[in-house]
Amino acid sequence: MCGIMGYVGSRSAPQVLLEGLKRLEYRGYDSAGIALFLDQHFVLKKSEGRLENVERLFQSESKRLEKATCGIGHTRWATHGKPTTQNAHPHQTGHVVLVHNGIIENYLEIKRDLLSRGHRPNSETDSELFGFLVLESMGSGKSLEAAVRESFAKIRGQCSVVVMSEREPGVVVGVRNGSPLVVARDPQGGVFFASDAQPLLPFSQDVIFLDHGDLAIATDQSLRIVDLQSGEVVHRESSHLEWSLEQIDKAGFPHYMLKEIHEQPGALIDTLNGLVDRDGFEPFTLADQPGVALLRQAKELVLVACGTSWHAALLGKYWLESWAKIPVSVDLASEFRYRNPVIRPGTLVVGISQSGETADTLAVLRDMRSRNIPCLGISNVRRSSISRDTDAVFYTSAGPEIGVAATKTFLAQVLTLLVIAGFLSREHKTLSSAELSRLFEDVIRLPHVLAEGLEHDSEMMKKIEETVNQLTLNGDAASAVKGFFFMGRGYSFPIALEGALKLKEIAYDHAEGYAAGELKHGPIAMLDAAMVAVVLAPRDAWREKTGSNLEEVKARGAKVVGVGESADDQLSHLCDFWIPLPVESRKLDPALLPFLLAPVVQLLSYRRAVLKGTDVDKPRNLAKSVTVE
């Protein structure tokens, strides 16, 4: 999604803005630009494509431009209008310049009015129109701050903007009205703006997450925050971020995604420690937090999410139903929101979103809350928008995830759902204390088992590499792989869906995830020697049946990659490739095997993407947080 940076102070603005925008690249974008205030005028540098193109535009006059100490920058993810230089932000309208993140829903109406008053927009964007509104308002004598407030009253939609005017040199005004906006005081004097906290970390660890409806007015000497509607000053506490710069660097890995896959054992430990009361004697005791009361009252759960988070929800359903015996339905937020679902009394709606900013998920939660239905969130980002639209949030502690493809945040969400299932099983007395204690001991061991599997010389890692190398590098065009089927049953089914999604998003391969038992109802017709079937067959309650499905795909000539236990001679001999999990199931409850299967499918996709030479951390057409519908 779009990224915003802004700065006013004593540092060189182009350096601050470019450094910040680079740290926002992970969100996904298709064009970028910067506006600097210099010698009483704005200088704009914009380009389609990568940020490097903008950097190049600076080169010939870098000495002069570096003197600028005030400016705004943007990375754009096209919504209204193609990803061209002309549509790239910042947009200048007369003496006003702005960057915008989100959508102006009534833009057609506004455009019609502006055209009828003789204005001629230069771009196809909704964003530029806001500049005309500010220009008109300042034309009638209003200050920049008052003009932004007046203009905001005319638009509908969730968005944030940062605006400057040549008439008020050295003033930067930012509004959060839905899409996140963060400000931080520069210890050297001045203020930073950003759409995300992490680009501010090199400059300050104390940041202020603006609230919905806040307007911040910054100069090199001051920062004031007022309520967008009333104009009255509001006080916002700053938050001290514990994320270190090291945490958001690649730490020697070639890609953030690989680093984040390897960080999963730590993400599991931190998430567990954040959720459960480890001092208590009972297993699965949730640390005292507001969400606990909501869970206790719930008679039924509805889990809503998108993409990878939806896969986490599908997995959570297995534990919640089989352990806690609570009815659970799982829905895609984009479907649920337009379907008029029937919600019975006693239902708790749980929105799962690693970013906490996904438009469809937030819309469902807002709608449910307006109907007085209790809502719980699960998110990795503290103070993200989901906290506004729910009664309580369980935060995962996976740390910042920079790779666009979700990996460690997925496992952290899955663990949170498992812990909730354990907690409810104890509350509902559906599992005995002995069963719960045994499961909890295994949960505590799980990160260590996973860490062993992720050691670079483990059998699991070696086989993943060998398998992908052979599938990708060997053979001529005639034997090239045309597509992948990921299949599994029970707990492995959501992981099959996740494996197919990962491969599509970063390696651009055609891939499908299937419940193994469904294959014979149609898709098996597609199988031939050019197809790869990745069969998830750990030694669990479904292994026998999955084994039969494995034989079916083998008989159709597909290349078979099996994933299961190292000692499973029977299945491994049927497969072209066999990837062993780092533990035998009798040493870990089979319900926890998805935590080991997920990194395998992530790594298969990662390795394939690297060999195909795609942009692993910033795959085409994708964004880290999808703040539009």
Ligand code: F6R
């Ligand atoms: C896939 C991926 C997406 C997200 C989806 C929801 O790797 O990252 O499918 O899972 O856009 O995002 P959140 O969890 O932020 O709501």
